[in-house]
Amino acid sequence: MSRPKRSETEGFQTVTTVARRLGLQPQMVRTRVASGALPPATKETPSRVMLFDEAWVEAAEKAHAGGTPIRRRRAALRAPSPAAFLGYPLGTAGKVPGWGEIIAYFEALAEASDRVTVETLGPSTRGRPLIAVAVSAPENLTGPGRERNRELLGRLWDPRDRPETELAEAIARARSVAVILATQHSNEIGAALMTMELAHLLATGNDPETGEVLSRTITLLIPSGNPDGIDIIGEWYARWLGTPYEGCDLPWLYHPYVGHDNNRDWFMLTQIENRHFAAMHNREHPQLVFDMHQMGRDGARFMVPPFIDPLDPNQDPVIQQGFAAIGTAIAARLTAAGKPGVATHIVFDNYSPSLAYGNYHGSIDLLSEAASCRFATPVTVEEDDLRSGDGFDPRVRTWNHPLPWEGGPWTLRDILDYDLIAARAFLDHAAKYREGLLRDYLAINRRSIERDEAPYGYAVPPAQHDPGAADELVETLIRGAVEVGEATGPVTLDGVTYPAGTRLIALDQPAGNFAKTLMETQEYPELRRWPDGPPIPPYDISGHTLPLQMGVGAVEIRQPIPAEARTAVTPLLAVPARTGSVSGDGTWGWAFRPDANHSMLAARRLLGAGAHVHRAKERVPGLGLPSGSYLAPRPGDGATDITGIVTGAGIDVVGLDGPLTVETLEMGGTRLGIYQSWVASIDEGWARWVLDEYEIPHEALHDGDVRQGDLHERFDAILLPAQGGDDLRDGRPEKNAFKEPNAPGYTGGLGAVGMDALRRFVERGGTLITSDGSASAVAEAFALPVRNVLAGLTESQFYGPGSLLRVVVDTDHPLGYGLPRQTTVLFLKGVAFDLTGPGTVVARYPQSDPSMSGWLLGPEHLYGKAAVVEVPLGEGKVVLIGCRPYFRAQARGTYKLLFNAIAQAGSRPSRLELGG
Numbered sequence: 001m002s003r004p005k006r007s008e009t010e011g012f013q014t015v016t017t018v019a020r021r022l023g024l025q026p027q028m029v030r031t032r033v034a035s036g037a038l039p040p041a042t043k044e045t046p047s048r049v050m051l052f053d054e055a056w057v058e059a060a061e062k063a064h065a066g067g068t069p070i071r072r073r074r075a076a077l078r079a080p081s082p083a084a085f086l087g088y089p090l091g092t093a094g095k096v097p098g099w100g101e102i103i104a105y106f107e108a109l110a111e112a113s114d115r116v117t118v119e120t121l122g123p124s125t126r127g128r129p130l131i132a133v134a135v136s137a138p139e140n141l142t143g144p145g146r147e148r149n150r151e152l153l154g155r156l157w158d159p160r161d162r163p164e165t166e167l168a169e170a171i172a173r174a175r176s177v178a179v180i181l182a183t184q185h186s187n188e189i190g191a192a193l194m195t196m197e198l199a200h201l202l203a204t205g206n207d208p209e210t211g212e213v214l215s216r217t218i219t220l221l222i223p224s225g226n227p228d229g230i231d232i233i234g235e236w237y238a239r240w241l242g243t244p245y246e247g248c249d250l251p252w253l254y255h256p257y258v259g260h261d262n263n264r265d266w267f268m269l270t271q272i273e274n275r276h277f278a279a280m281h282n283r284e285h286p287q288l289v290f291d292m293h294q295m296g297r298d299g300a301r302f303m304v305p306p307f308i309d310p311l312d313p314n315q316d317p318v319i320q321q322g323f324a325a326i327g328t329a330i331a332a333r334l335t336a337a338g339k340p341g342v343a344t345h346i347v348f349d350n351y352s353p354s355l356a357y358g359n360y361h362g363s364i365d366l367l368s369e370a371a372s373c374r375f376a377t378p379v380t381v382e383e384d385d386l387r388s389g390d391g392f393d394p395r396v397r398t399w400n401h402p403l404p405w406e407g408g409p410w411t412l413r414d415i416l417d418y419d420l421i422a423a424r425a426f427l428d429h430a431a432k433y434r435e436g437l438l439r440d441y442l443a444i445n446r447r448s449i450e451r452d453e454a455p456y457g458y459a460v461p462p463a464q465h466d467p468g469a470a471d472e473l474v475e476t477l478i479r480g481a482v483e484v485g486e487a488t489g490p491v492t493l494d495g496v497t498y499p500a501g502t503r504l505i506a507l508d509q510p511a512g513n514f515a516k517t518l519m520e521t522q523e524y525p526e527l528r529r530w531p532d533g534p535p536i537p538p539y540d541i542s543g544h545t546l547p548l549q550m551g552v553g554a555v556e557i558r559q560p561i562p563a564e565a566r567t568a569v570t571p572l573l574a575v576p577a578r579t580g581s582v583s584g585d586g587t588w589g590w591a592f593r594p595d596a597n598h599s600m601l602a603a604r605r606l607l608g609a610g611a612h613v614h615r616a617k618e619r620v621p622g623l624g625l626p627s628g629s630y631l632a633p634r635p636g637d638g639a640t641d642i643t644g645i646v647t648g649a650g651i652d653v654v655g656l657d658g659p660l661t662v663e664t665l666e667m668g669g670t671r672l673g674i675y676q677s678w679v680a681s682i683d684e685g686w687a688r689w690v691l692d693e694y695e696i697p698h699e700a701l702h703d704g705d706v707r708q709g710d711l712h713e714r715f716d717a718i719l720l721p722a723q724g725g726d727d728l729r730d731g732r733p734e735k736n737a738f739k740e741p742n743a744p745g746y747t748g749g750l751g752a753v754g755m756d757a758l759r760r761f762v763e764r765g766g767t768l769i770t771s772d773g774s775a776s777a778v779a780e781a782f783a784l785p786v787r788n789v790l791a792g793l794t795e796s797q798f799y800g801p802g803s804l805l806r807v808v809v810d811t812d813h814p815l816g817y818g819l820p821r822q823t824t825v826l827f828l829k830g831v832a833f834d835l836t837g838p839g840t841v842v843a844r845y846p847q848s849d850p851s852m853s854g855w856l857l858g859p860e861h862l863y864g865k866a867a868v869v870e871v872p873l874g875e876g877k878v879v880l881i882g883c884r885p886y887f888r889a890q891a892r893g894t895y896k897l898l899f900n901a902i903a904q905a906g907s908r909p910s911r912l913e914l915g916g
């Protein structure tokens, strides 16, 4: 940069001069001008030197008036408000920023304010940055302050072997950490926008409450736990803005895979966004988490805990009382601010660990639900339109709802106002009770560490039906901050000696509650509306035991874990990728067992590499291999690295070195379609996630594609995800429940024409795979020779809300290949069959109570009934699965039902003759 000529600078001041007058460094003036935080320079020379006149200095100095310290005045001057940044006030009808704008705002705020930093936790599913915005006093964020705070809180998270003085120091000096997880469900946009206003208020406010929050607390704002969804829903909204369809519902999922279930993934942590959040939680050790949502428009205006019963007994009692303490404080603040319609202790229980991560990791993890409008479009709800449900009537004044809302307009601005007051009350609590919260945090973690009752822990021995699934279970625990040990030699527990490689999960550790709720059997309380009356439904499922869902053998330890056992294990920080072994020479080819889920992955990769892959229809003589085992003849050209592909998927492979003749099904690359209804099915998204993990290709089919017919020419198998018959047939109605029109082009369902096309697809040789609701709907629509034995029973007679049940599987049937004879299934809605004509029962409930975990009323209605049926129709087959074989990617013990059904559809009968 060359020096400006004297004629150019005459009458102007340089950066150095104005910087001195404003009390800033010259570089800061340049940065602030560039970011828009200060007015543009009066003039810029051709060589890009900034020059300023006296009017510019006056404008900049104006903010210095008033006698507040210069540092604060600068923050106030420079930090852009969301309205100034975006050009409209947040909450304006029809206006919503995209994810890029939201990030840009926080970056501009961080640039302008030393109270704000923006951190990227990692990429979303589609590569958008998932950010956390830290807001606190500058000394808590910069330099060693932040790291020091993590270290202090880490002492309270894990106080083992710490002198009391170090813990006392941590309580005295650490800032409390409060996380606001705003819009996780992307159509519930209010909270995301609220975090922008909240961050601005905290960055610029100089009132005592703000000062206290900044100095005593580190606030971590996650504007959205699903950045992709912010743009998915934003683009959909923009498309219909200004039309009669403005604000209509999205006809597909607002998370690339799992839609609304992204907050049913808080223990399995399958989705990358949730993994980032859990890693942050594990690192920052928050005491409080506030998970902000929206609900329907015609109930309460705002809901905060206390939750209704039941709560998971594995949440520490202090956490459970914390829900009430903080929730009530938030509700009182809202009511005091004149906000009507605030309810506590309604509708929402807190039994399932799928709903929140913090409650099992020392923090009080609250939920709020604001009433919705139509995304950013206002609605009017008359008092008469308010609806009671689940034991709550929004028109009635009660102790937990003392100021009912009387109806009227409801806008995005209203949601922001409620959310903002709630968030400030939450942070006020985090700051005011800093010391008490830290003491409680220590007490919670200590109680978990000092646990001294059975079960003391769990052992996962290395010999497993599916060792890869056992690895995945242990990985899930480790991701959730659970310490897992691996035995380096024999280890004795409860008098039983386990071999080296056994994984030991002791429950007396900080994340012991997380481990326990996932490992143990749930005994859900029998809650009914009145004695012998209908059950009170759980908000989520009632049984989540992971070893049962994943088909993993885990042994509960009933006696205290001896010191020798603890020293016989080394910490397992990550589960190493499994590599399979090779035995034999493979003179004629190779074989591997069907037990592991990953054996299907190996088979798919072999097919992809051009190998021939068969599945034995019978036991393979001489090798001890069961039906369904995979056989790959040695390729003539020897080019395909068969053993490498199989062992690379973690599967052991054995050589076929002797002559062999066996009846088989030769696999092909099944052409698979997945039906995508305009009433988006979350189960459909989970199916795609699982299939992508297993590299099984698939193609989406919409109503029009199905109705077009000739499906057999394009597909071998079609999956109808779990979805009710009404949704399948009728799909999205022309108008929603409020008589507002749905978007044209995305209404209707399969209809009679679509169902007929599916029937013809089967008759011409295709395989239709159905589960739960779609199974009963297809059985009825195709008049298949089966009867749903649970149809017509009342909930008082039979009820199984997400229960884990035992079935007996025919493992010689191609759909049962690789499953254990006794398998646990996740039962959700209530479909079980009697076969009344041709067909095969693949899995059946036993002649006794099948309950393994969770709640089941009327088990006798299932005795001996079919859980999985295959029915022939024309040249094809319908697979009716009465359970949820890949439920939320948790039910990994039954993935093989899905995989086998897909594989069978692309296979043809064959006979393999080797070495003859």
Ligand SMILES: [Zn+2]
Residues within 6 Å of the ligand: 185, 188, 293, 294
């Ligand atoms: Zn929600």
